[in-house]
Amino acid sequence: MKTIFQKFIKSTIYLFSLVSLFLSSNVATRAISLQDFRKEVYRPDNLPSSATVNASAETKIIDILEFLIDLLLFASGSVAVLMLVYGGIRFITSTGNQDQKDQAIKIIRWAISGLLVVILAFALVSNVISLIYRATT
Numbered sequence: 001m002k003t004i005f006q007k008f009i010k011s012t013i014y015l016f017s018l019v020s021l022f023l024s025s026n027v028a029t030r031a032i033s034l035q036d037f038r039k040e041v042y043r044p045d046n047l048p049s050s051a052t053v054n055a056s057a058e059t060k061i062i063d064i065l066e067f068l069i070d071l072l073l074f075a076s077g078s079v080a081v082l083m084l085v086y087g088g089i090r091f092i093t094s095t096g097n098q099d100q101k102d103q104a105i106k107i108i109r110w111a112i113s114g115l116l117v118v119i120l121a122f123a124l125v126s127n128v129i130s131l132i133y134r135a136t137t
Helices: 001-031 036-039 057-094 098-136
Strands: none
Touching: 057 098
């Protein structure tokens, strides 16, 4: 079992090193000059206009609430995915021990149900916010 795990780790490291090598060489070939950057990337008209700077307090509060809700949903979704990975690792490393295997399956089930709750909550919150926005405009 250890040799299979060691081979898996080695192959994963090789894969990541090849991908990073490819990405680093790709980035180096796409370097642009400062003049090209100013022409192609830097666009002052994309900066916020005075309309967004002088927004009302209500708009700012709504923006803050939307940001906090999104942050909470994305953080809880990330935790659910991490717990799913943790449960998978525990399942793989249970090495035939039935108690550890049952605990890992329990972690995976709860992580999947948590992920489903987060996805449904995101959909519900998004729809409620859009309904409120449409009702007020």
